[in-house]
Amino acid sequence: MKQKSLIDVLHDTQEEEEKNYLSRNKMIEIAKTTKISETKVYGVSTFYTMFSVYPRGKHIIRVCRNLSCHLSDAEKIAEKLKEILNVDFGETTEDGEFTLEESSCLGMCSVSPAMTIDDEPFGNLVVENISEILLKVKEGSKK
Amino acid sequence: MKIYRTHILIAEDSKSILEGANEIKKVLVDEIHKKGLQNEISVIPTGSLGFEDIGVAMAVYPEGIVYAPVKVEDVPEIVEEHLLKGRIVKRLVKSWEKGEVTVGVTRPEYIKGSQYRAILRNVGLINPESIEEYIAKEGYVALEKALSMKPEEVVNQIKMSELKGRGGAGFPTGLKWEFTAKAKDPEKYIICNADEGEPGTFKDREIMEGDPHTLLEGMIIAGYAVGSGKAYIYIRGEYTLSIDRLEKAISDAKNYGLLGKNILGTDFSFDIEIKKGAGAYICGEETALLDSIEGKRGEPRKKPPYPPTSGLWNKPTVINNVETLANIPLIIIKGAEWYKSIGVPGTYGTKLFSLMGDINWKGVIEIPFGISLSKIVMDIAGGVAGNRKLKAVVLGGVSGSLIVPDEIDTPVDFNSLAHIEAGPGSGSIVVLDDTRCIVDVAKNIAYFFRHESCGKCTPCRVGTEAMYKIVDKICRGGGVEKDLDILEKLSKDMQLTSFCGLGQAAPNIIVQSIKKFREEWLTHIREKKCPMNICKMDWEEEQYEDVSEH
Numbered sequence: 277m278k279q280k281s282l283i284d285v286l287h288d289t290q291e292e293e294e295k296n297y298l299s300r301n302k303m304i305e306i307a308k309t310t311k312i313s314e315t316k317v318y319g320v321s322t323f324y325t326m327f328s329v330y331p332r333g334k335h336i337i338r339v340c341r342n343l344s345c346h347l348s349d350a351e352k353i354a355e356k357l358k359e360i361l362n363v364d365f366g367e368t369t370e371d372g373e374f375t376l377e378e379s380s381c382l383g384m385c386s387v388s389p390a391m392t393i394d395d396e397p398f399g400n401l402v403v404e405n406i407s408e409i410l411l412k413v414k415e416g417s418k419k
Numbered sequence: 420m421k422i423y424r425t426h427i428l429i430a431e432d433s434k435s436i437l438e439g440a441n442e443i444k445k446v447l448v449d450e451i452h453k454k455g456l457q458n459e460i461s462v463i464p465t466g467s468l469g470f471e472d473i474g475v476a477m478a479v480y481p482e483g484i485v486y487a488p489v490k491v492e493d494v495p496e497i498v499e500e501h502l503l504k505g506r507i508v509k510r511l512v513k514s515w516e517k518g519e520v521t522v523g524v525t526r527p528e529y530i531k532g533s534q535y536r537a538i539l540r541n542v543g544l545i546n547p548e549s550i551e552e553y554i555a556k557e558g559y560v561a562l563e564k565a566l567s568m569k570p571e572e573v574v575n576q577i578k579m580s581e582l583k584g585r586g587g588a589g590f591p592t593g594l595k596w597e598f599t600a601k602a603k604d605p606e607k608y609i610i611c612n613a614d615e616g617e618p619g620t621f622k623d624r625e626i627m628e629g630d631p632h633t634l635l636e637g638m639i640i641a642g643y644a645v646g647s648g649k650a651y652i653y654i655r656g657e658y659t660l661s662i663d664r665l666e667k668a669i670s671d672a673k674n675y676g677l678l679g680k681n682i683l684g685t686d687f688s689f690d691i692e693i694k695k696g697a698g699a700y701i702c703g704e705e706t707a708l709l710d711s712i713e714g715k716r717g718e719p720r721k722k723p724p725y726p727p728t729s730g731l732w733n734k735p736t737v738i739n740n741v742e743t744l745a746n747i748p749l750i751i752i753k754g755a756e757w758y759k760s761i762g763v764p765g766t767y768g769t770k771l772f773s774l775m776g777d778i779n780w781k782g783v784i785e786i787p788f789g790i791s792l793s794k795i796v797m798d799i800a801g802g803v804a805g806n807r808k809l810k811a812v813v814l815g816g817v818s819g820s821l822i823v824p825d826e827i828d829t830p831v832d833f834n835s836l837a838h839i840e841a842g843p844g845s846g847s848i849v850v851l852d853d854t855r856c857i858v859d860v861a862k863n864i865a866y867f868f869r870h871e872s873c874g875k876c877t878p879c880r881v882g883t884e885a886m887y888k889i890v891d892k893i894c895r896g897g898g899v900e901k902d903l904d905i906l907e908k909l910s911k912d913m914q915l916t917s918f919c920g921l922g923q924a925a926p927n928i929i930v931q932s933i934k935k936f937r938e939e940w941l942t943h944i945r946e947k948k949c950p951m952n953i954c955k956m957d958w959e960e961e962q963y964e965d966v967s968e969h
Contacts, residue, residue, distance in 0.1 A: 281694070281712065281713060281714030282714030282715070283694075283695075283696075283697055283711065283714050284694075284695075284714070285714075286697070287656075287695065287697065312714075316715075319716055320714065320715060320716055323699065323716040323717065323873075324696075324697035324698050324699050324717075325697070325698035325699065326656055326697040326698035327697060327698075338657075341863075341866075342618035342619070342817070342863070342867055343618045343619055343813065343817055343849055343860070343863055343864065343867075344618060344619045344775045344776065344849060346860075346863045347776055347777070347849070347851075347855070378870075379657075379698070380616060380618070380698070380700050380867065380870065380871060381616060381617070381618040381619065381620070382657055383615055383616075383620070383621040383624050383655070383657070383658065384433065384434065384437075384621070385618075385619050385620075385621055385773065385775045385781075386434055386621065386773070386775065386781045386782055387434045387437060387438075388775075392657065395659050397433060397437055398437070399434060399437050399438075400437075400438075
């Protein structure tokens with residue numbers, strides 16, 4: 277039988293949450309139902325980069341700056357994202373649409389520089405196309 | 420069964436989908452229907468065709484013509500000219516050699532020249548979402564054979580093949596299995612480590628996206644050999660296509676009685692479950708991975724005890740890399756002796772590498788052990804891009820080693836590479852040309868490890884932080900010569916005293932770059948100048964406390 281681990285439960289909980297995060301109340305609730313201590317639930321929630329204990333935007337942008345992407349000018353892509361969104365890494369845009377995060381290697385080195393927005397991968401990025409991609413993602417979610 | 424005169428295989432791996440493969444396939448099918456060819460031509464999705472930077476690729480069989488890159492607007496022409504009239508569209512044919520259109524040379528013939536597609540034998544040739552196609556290519560024959568053997572005979576075959584783990588450490592797989600097989604506990608586990616996170620590495624994804632059943636078959640055989648009834652595939656949460664294909668493969672295998680209760684009518688039962696990671700490089704370390712599957716923070720455990728005797732929930736556990744497990748069905752079908760005919764003494768079989776960086780052809784290759792690094796870089800990868808000069812090769816990921824042109828003729832196998840303090844590591848090759856700054860590369864690597872240190876032990880937690888700060892300072896023109904000595908001393912301390920492989924390997928490339936490119940480091944320090952004009956010299960005094968005091 278499928279047995280859910282704490283990480284599975286946290287994944288599920290975070291996905292249901294509109295603001296893509298694990299709230300204090302939810303973590304306490306999880307601690308109660310799983311009979312795992314609150315500190316441990318918090319410890320796990322803050323260990324993995326895919327989880328957040330602070331409210332985030334509707335869409336999570338994960339941009340890779342590791343070696344392969346770095347050699348393909350990922351730095352410029354990161355700067356452009358910061359400029360357009362007017363946020364730094366770890367921050368959410370004012371309209372609550374996007375949270376910008378840095379990610380470790382996404383395994384998309386052959387199409388570097390690369391990023392993902394939510395589950396969707398984007399590769400061979402060029403600075404000129406960034407605004408268009410963001411616009412499409414934003415419009416796509418309104419439907 | 421319907422027989423088609425022509426089969427078109429279209430690559431539908433992550434990167435091809437990204438470049439519009441789904442839409443191209445749709446248009447292709449529409450065009451074939453328009454011409455009324457739907458009963459003669461079959462369109463089949465497959466894994467990567469082996470060259471990653473060529474856009475969407477499709478292969479037309481029986482001719483063996485590969486078209487790439489294909490754009491939506493090219494599709495009507497291919498259908499009209501090639502499929503209807505039988506005339507090859509030469510302008511779209513992928514030429515394997517520079518300036519030469521090798522019309523008529525089939526892909527396997529080309530590939531035979533320099534590569535050896537054993538593990539990847541089906542990738543790019545079958546539909547990864549069809550268990551029937553895998554079975555038609557002798558799929559699950561190895562499982563049937565294994566089940567007719569005694570478990571200890573299976574372990575013995577693997578031992579005799581001298582297969583070594585492909586995750587980086589190179590531990591003999593057969594020995595690992597034997598430890599677990601001999602453990603008395605009735606509850607044992609098989610774990611496939613699919614947490615491919617080493618920067619520059621994407622070879623395991625090629626197997627999972629292109630031929631997922633090969634991995635499952637290897638895992639089921641492992642389970643039978645050691646007496647385990649349950650397995651987990653621990654995979655990166657970001658590998659969505661791999662997860663989807665593996666899930667489909669597991670469910671299809673269950674429907675065929677190849678997985679689940681009483682496999683192929685025997686009393687052996689086995690189940691495989693996928694566990695998604697949540698973003699932590701450290702979980703590639705096998706004991707951190709165990710804690711993560713158990714739902715905890717992924718921090719490494721004290722060894723011994725080792726996982727083969729005390730692993731998941733303290734039960735005997737075999738943990739193997741994706742590529743290692745993909746070797747198993749072949750060894751069982753063809754035997755250990757056949758396996759040892761590939762490669763060189765001490766390192767048998769083939770190795771997958773993902774090729775990246777400043778080269779002409781990027782992508783995943785499979786080579787027999789023993790061919791030289793220069794053959795890989797200069798021949799298979801088509802040499803350094805833009806006819807520039809080779810500066811260095813980052814081999815085995817950012818925790819691997821830095822190879823300079825003088826060492827490039829070294830054969831790729833465990834023993835030869837050990838002589839130059841290197842190893843195949845994660846199976847990644849990142850080529851740097853002579854316009855790259857080595858200090859900038861070192862800084863990027865130091866930044867990565869600072870971010871990914873799990874924080875459990877002090878040498879790594881503090882060491883990776885200090886290392887980044889010093890490299891950053893030098894990179895920005897604030898370094899002094901003493902800093903290089905400190906970096907070297909710090910590296911030694913980290914290598915000797917870190918709790919797990921992450922902290923021990925984190926300084927590898929940085930110290931090797933100081934040893935091999937000392938002049939370049941010194942120019943940054945003495946002249947406050949980056950010879951490649953990459954590092955910005957914007958250091959301001961007292962930006963943060965002097966780390967060399969610690």
